[in-house]
Amino acid sequence: LAGVLAQPGGRYQIGTPLTEQEVQRWNIRPSILPDGRGLPPGQGTVDEGERVYNAQCLGCHGANGQGGVFNRLVGEPFPVTKDVDSVDFVIGNYWQYPTTLFDYIRRAMPLQAPGTLSDNEVYALVAYLLYQNGVIDGSEPMNAQTLPKVQMPARAILELDPTTQKRFPWLRLP
Amino acid sequence: LAGVLAQPGGRYQIGTPLTEQEVQRWNIRPSILPDGRGLPPGQGTVDEGERVYNAQCLGCHGANGQGGVFNRLVGEPFPVTKDVDSVDFVIGNYWQYPTTLFDYIRRAMPLQAPGTLSDNEVYALVAYLLYQNGVIDGSEPMNAQTLPKVQMPARAILELDPTTQKRFPWLRLP
Amino acid sequence: AGAFVKLSGGLAQGGEKFSEKAFEPMRFLGAELREYGERSEFEKGVVRYISPNLRTRHSGANFTPLDKLDGVITPSSLHFERHHGGVPTIDPAEHRLVIHGMVERPLIFTLADLKRLPSVTRTLFIECAGNGQNGYRNPPDMTLTATRSRGLVSNSSWTGVPLAILLKEAGVKEGARWLIPEGADAAAYTRSLPLEKAMEDVLVAYAQNGEALRPEQGYPLRLVVPGWEGSIMVKWLRRIQVTDMPVMAKDETSEYTDTMADGKVHAFTWIMEPQSIITYPSGLQQIQRGFHEIRxxxxxxxxxxxxxxxxxxxxxxxxxxxxxxxxDPLSVVRFKLGWVWDGKETIIMSRAWDEKGNTQPTQEEFFARWARNNRYHYNAIQAWRIGADGKVVNGDKTLSASLAPRRLGAVGMGGCGGES
Amino acid sequence: AGAFVKLSGGLAQGGEKFSEKAFEPMRFLGAELREYGERSEFEKGVVRYISPNLRTRHSGANFTPLDKLDGVITPSSLHFERHHGGVPTIDPAEHRLVIHGMVERPLIFTLADLKRLPSVTRTLFIECAGNGQNGYRNPPDMTLTATRSRGLVSNSSWTGVPLAILLKEAGVKEGARWLIPEGADAAAYTRSLPLEKAMEDVLVAYAQNGEALRPEQGYPLRLVVPGWEGSIMVKWLRRIQVTDMPVMAKDETSEYTDTMADGKVHAFTWIMEPQSIITYPSGLQQIQRGFHEIRxxxxxxxxxxxxxxxxxxxxxxxxxxxxxxxxDPLSVVRFKLGWVWDGKETIIMSRAWDEKGNTQPTQEEFFARWARNNRYHYNAIQAWRIGADGKVVNGDKTLSASLAPRRLGAVGMGGCGGES
Ligand code: HEC
Ligand code: HEC
Ligand SMILES: [Ca+2]
Ligand SMILES: [Ca+2]
Ligand SMILES: [Ca+2]
Ligand SMILES: [Ca+2]
Ligand SMILES: [Ca+2]
Ligand SMILES: [Ca+2]
Ligand SMILES: [Co+2]
Ligand SMILES: [Co+2]
Structure with missing residues (x-):
């Protein structure tokens, strides 16, 4: 843009380099990719999840995730059809990637105190919510190995928007 | 603009006609043209003007119009040269049309109570200020006949902006 | 809602052509020079619409009052809002933008750094993917206004640094395809954005309509992604991770995905389809016979x-x-048509065509493709019905029960249409 | 004034690249949805400049803070002000516009009437004829900022009805040449405007940047006269008299006339000549070595x-x-040039050229034509000097005593340059 006047190296030399450690310090709520990259050490079970849920989530999302002041998190049926009201789009019938649950709960919940759950608590909540939705049988604890392998029923009906596909032919949904 | 859809008569038929009497009621501070059109009946003398000035104007414009909190109204020399500070541009050396004085004082002065002067008071103030500036000798009262005939010294140096003249070749200053 | 707004009324009450009150302002000195201006006290009713049905104002949306505005710039105080954890208060001296992940050198930028770099100013619309959601009601909502029909759109002049420049400074590594921008709000809102789009025309904006971004619009930094759904334009931008894979965040999977009539769910419906809305005469306004400019x-x-x-x-x-x-090609545009209303019941509608040949569907055409429980990207033609009394109401047809829902989407408790 | 503003500062105090404070906004819910937005508390210092020398704030001007804004739209709250009797408070329901004089039928319009008629939206600058007046100081004012140099200009998107339409409704009579518009302020401000210009492109504007005009800008109605000096664009418009003669009002004779070097006084200097001002880096800012986009x-x-x-x-x-x-051809335009500052003292300047081939004079060229006690239409090139320490100050030359004044114009007690 500034052609002739740019700095040595063809760059503007603006912005300060960070060490990998500084990046980690900045990245307080890391993103979890669908293949599990970003998942922390630790783990949690359905039972542990139930205790955390009842203490920290039930007030807003209702007993057993059936909905309260805010969204219900648990429900049937699958697949969603055009007759299912969108308030009944929940983890079991609509969420397509198990990693999204960990990513979202850790970054954004509980609403009024985000960032306060331990990694173990988040794993436990994910286990509990997947179990309540009938997605897992709860026999294994949730951790960086087990979580990405969970098959979400709603993945089967997810497709890329055709206009987007035309614009980005290389694009594939994970 | 709305071509085919315009109303009968080629107009939009929006806006309400006023009678000439209604126009007069609306026109509470009529404009005075340089040829005197718009001047009301009535008249005033230098002495009357001095009394009104001292009562209503002196506080802001100073004794004898020499300036105070606000603009001076009276002064020398004529013609203004590039060495005359613009704060010394006053009625005597800079105002080019006598009618402007009546128009402006009636519509805008005194600053905090515009529109409260009677027509006679405005004529008197105009007489007083022109006299103070050495433009008239004060022998005649100011009225709709005498005022437009006053020759302002600064009219001699007023010209039309050349760019404007090019844009509007028909334009002549009154 | 419910009251009709007399917009084309003529003269003062009582048949007088004007009243003595019109002279009042001329009798006294007005207000003094001020450092920062405000609008007239008589305009205080022009506000963003906030639905009374909202369960919280910490996560939701409000609507730009399209039916009370002119021209094409949205005043910043009236730009629609959408957020998931409230509007954070950010000290610009403490705020930073970090670019990391698949880059040669992770970089941290202060605001001052960004403002030294080459800048671009463009007039661009931002539209919520949930705009139009009130169109899902069947039978149609007879209290609908232009604001509630399409007010999740706003149009501003945005200034910022091209994201491409920042990515080049950091040096994107081979194999990178995606960016994951993150906000500094409570929800640490994230999305996925193809690197390719970022290299084309995405801005890291710091100014809106000439001044610093408004807090609701991401102060001090936000993404502006021309032409794409508003929800991807991450606000309070603090971090961009360069990756080879999209993150599939909550707000691009469980929200902002479209349910289709064939039972599928569409992800990444980024490009906003053509829209148009007649703002005058429009729902709950009241007109008189004679000439009007439809706008x-x-x-x-x-x-x-x-x-x-x-x-x-x-x-x-x-x-x-x-x-x-x-x-700008991606700005909202104002359309106009002169018209004389003869006092008979009339149904008016508009439809827009873009340079690629796209246009708006009818309601029937829309619901033939999208499921009736979809929440996003509704762009069907909106009709207004002018009654013989000059009152204007929603003119959309009632659809057959099998095609469209009785109560869905925004009207229920989910979605971002701003009414729930 | 006097303090240098560090605009290109790098990292946090104490050498840390970021501080824990940057994480604060993410820990708590932010502000709720609001009906009407406000700017960030951290932007409260961006205000119009009001000179401490003003004798009254009921008649005077303030300056748009050009050196703190981006893009080209002036936020309405920061549009420069100029008025002669304060800003009146006008109830739009009581306000009327009357067209009378040399017309077939005098007409009175309500605001609702005007809004039914065909509308036009244009982005146009408004500049006070007194803009630049601080350039008359000699030796140059070393505390000058871009704001005080050229901040009597603002740029907005204006919507209104073409005045030509209203005149045609009233039916202009043979022989009419002039219009005398009048404001509903205490000063009942009037000017003369050629009918010919009105028929071309003058607007009776009711909206500014999408919403109703701001009170300072004439709420609810003002003239917008594209490209001409701001003082002719009568605000709070209540009456237009059609005549065969200009009125030669106080503000087109005793004010807003130009004194020339040849001893003459020029009337009706309506068209604004080309201007340009570098806003970054500019007076009292402070920069560092390296790349900068000059803007x-x-x-x-x-x-x-x-x-x-x-x-x-x-x-x-x-x-x-x-x-x-x-x-729009008559909008302010943003210019930019990439530049690497090597730390040596540098004088930067800009000059604009318009499509008619006009450009800006040097100071010497300006004072060869205009008298040194003139108060209006100063458009000489402004220079900024960047010192080796990165501090930016007025870079104008000191002129020989015979050419330019020591203290004149706005700096004295008359004129509308906003400093007296
Ligand atoms: C104070 C209220 C509140 C509490 C407590 C709360 N949530 Fe939420 N939750 C919300 C709101 C509001 C949303 C919608 C957020 C948005 O997208 O704007 C939400 C959304 C969610 C969602 C996404 C639902 C969907 O399908 O869109 C999940 C999952 C969730 N919460 C899990 C939890 C968990 C787990 C906890 C406890 C650790 C929790 N929430 C505590 C209010 C709360
Ligand atoms: C409260 C203060 C105040 C009072 C009282 C006052 N004036 Fe003024 N006058 C002003 C101000 C301020 C201006 C400048 C107005 C402007 O153009 O913004 C002014 C301007 C003028 C001017 C124009 C001067 C020029 O050359 O630009 C004249 C003439 C004038 N006044 C006459 C009068 C007369 C006659 C009276 C009494 C009937 C009067 N004034 C009372 C404050 C006052
Ligand atoms: Ca599409
Ligand atoms: Ca000229
Ligand atoms: Ca949901
Ligand atoms: Ca939601
Ligand atoms: Ca004067
Ligand atoms: Ca003055
Ligand atoms: Co949305
Ligand atoms: Co001026």
């Missing part, structure tokens, strides 16, 4: 609006509206 | 700005800046 707004994420058509007979025939010159 | 604003009442040149060596050589696309 409205049109826009498309695919590119410039080249034609807007208006029907004055419920869609049987269409005529071309005139378009104000548009400052 | 500024340019405009001309004669038509589109086609070229802006920047000198980095005190006027010896000039290079072409790039121009942002402009929404």
């Amino acid at each position: 409205g707004l049109a826009w498309s994420g695919h590119g410039r609006i080249v034609r807007v058509e208006i029907s004055l007979d419920g869609g049987a025939t269409w005529r071309r509206a005139s378009l104000e010159p548009s400052p | 500024g604003l340019a405009w001309s009442g004669h038509g589109r700005i086609v070229r802006v040149e920047i000198s980095l060596d005190g006027g010896a050589t000039w290079r072409r800046a790039s121009l942002e696309p402009s929404p």
